[in-house]
Amino acid sequence: MKRLVILGGGESGAGAAKLGKKLGYEVFLSDKGKLADKYKRMLEELGVEYEEGQHSEERIFTADLVVKSPGIPDKLPMIVGLREKGIEVISEIEFAGRHTDAKMYCITGSNGKTTTTLLLYHILEKAGYDVGLAGNVGNSLAAQVADDLHRVYVVELSSFQLDGMFQFRCDTAILTNITPDHLDRYDYKFENYANSKFRILNNMRKEDLFIYGYDCEVVRERVERGDVVPEAVGFTYTDCVGVNAYMDGNTVVARWGNREFRIAKQEITIQGRHNVYNAMAAILAALKAGVSDEDLRKGLTTFPQVEHRLETVDVVNGVTYINDSKATNVDSAWYALDSMHAPVVWIAGGTDKGNDYSALFDLVKEKVKLLICMGVDNKKLIESFSPICEVVDTHSLDETMEVAYRRAEKGDVVLLSPCCASFDLFKNYENRGEMFKEKVKSLK
Structure with a gap:
């Protein structure tokens, strides 16, 4: 044995x-x-x-x-x-993949992969597909292969999972974007991390589909080198009609094969530029899966908010509290701040992963009235943002919420979008988000 x-x-x-x-x-x-x-x-x-x-x-x-x-x-x-x-x-995904011939729709990227995964799963499930959810979200793929086998799986893959995958093949792969993250696991070399993400293409065939974020320069340049085996289709927030999914005014347009699908962006239940990207990726994958226009529209207009990702918790005394605990890197925080349309009391901090915060400076200058740094050691955050906005240094969630409650005014947003890992004060980003929500509920 x-x-x-x-x-x-x-x-x-x-x-x-x-x-x-x-x-x-x-x-x-x-x-x-x-x-x-x-x-x-x-x-x-x-x-x-x-x-x-x-x-x-x-x-x-x-x-x-x-x-x-x-x-x-x-x-x-x-x-x-x-x-x-x-x-x-x-990896467990590799182990499971060796023992099933189910179709694999796999999603990776520095940001947006969880929302895209859940959205695609929701669309396929609403359309009546026999579909399982696995990887970083849902249940273990191996456990499902053992006793709850589906014909299709939607799988969220981290770079760490991809590192342990060798024979596994995606039928459809989505790469949302690549921005610096987890560099401590990759010798602080961005190229090593990018190489890891591109492992999602391993073993793919010409008849498979690779969906990628065209607006991410790192990804686009690699695709344009021409060494991608499957059909490669991009999505963009611009009106670049040469790409398979793009914006026509306020309408999301997606094309694949002989089909074209259109939906007004305000009809999609999740809002913000980052969620338009996520929706475009999911739509292209759903078109490949053969989902009808009617079922696609139904999925996009009934998808619930994703927990810990720009999740509106409550409005207290006219102040909106938003839980974006899953924003553990600079790019995620950029999208969160970009989608805010009211003065922001921003809660950030945690375990720094080699972050360069300069990409946030213009947005912070424009949108943030107060930055509350919540962490064991906030020195880097304080040094980065003190010249740009008012900064308060805190070392616990209780202390942070006390400052936020006192300083936020009617019409403001209190945004937990930490930009850092959670491990200094919390078990993980879910624990951080749950505790934040509990504190918000106790303010009433």
Whole structure:
């Protein structure tokens, strides 16, 4: 019996364990941290041996195949050692992909990938497709392949997941954009990070479809080099009719094959320039999937707000509170600020990932009346923005909300768009967003 070792016991790890058992592997799961109770119960029900709080290398190195969590860096000595011994180390998505022939609609990019993923899934589901949601959102792809198999999957892929994918092939791939992010995992070299994102094209065929953000210079230049195998179609916010999706005044136009689809941008439930991009990408993918105009329109006009992404929480004393906790990099924060049409009390801060904040200076000058820096160490933010707007230094959510409540006036927006990772004060961006929403609800 072949031995499968799984490193990391979160959603992807537990899902890989389920699929491994179904395929007849001897499965062992190891997590350096503490396993959540629901995953412990799942592993026990499956009869999977596991450990937490350590990695026992003598047991791990007996593997025939290793599936590792995307959060574990490739440079970790244990991962390097496994590969040196010729033991294959792959991602959960790669593992799942080897055991299904379902169609894969995959989305990556520095920004917009979650919204695009959820929107495309919503459109396909409303159109009656047998579709599953997986990757960074939804349930583990491996778990679904094991016991809830669909004919189509919409999969959000991070660069970390793509790094562990080798044979996997997308039928339709979307690359929204590439801006500096996670550079600490890529030797602080933007090119390495960009290369990782372009791995989504691996193994694609001529008959497949690659949808890309034409307005992102980094992506467009690579596509224009001409070494992309599948059909490449771009989307733009301009009126450039040579691109497959573009703006005609206030109308979104998308063309693929012999079809053209039009919708007024104000009819789409999610607003802002960044969401026009997301909608264009999803529309092009849906056209490839054969979704009718009627079903496309129904999906675009019924899609709910995405949690933690420009999510309106409440209006308190005439002040609108917006949760954009998922904005963990400069580009996401740029789109958030760009979509604001009222004076902004901006809450930013957290773990800096090598950010260059200069791209935000003009927008901050135009829109922000007060920046509240929330984090353990806000020195870089304070130095960057003090010459541009008033800055207040805080070190907890309670302190931040107290300042925001006191300083925001009727008609203002309090925008949590942190521009940084959450790990200094919170478990993750979801935890940060949830706590922010709780505090807003308690203001009434």
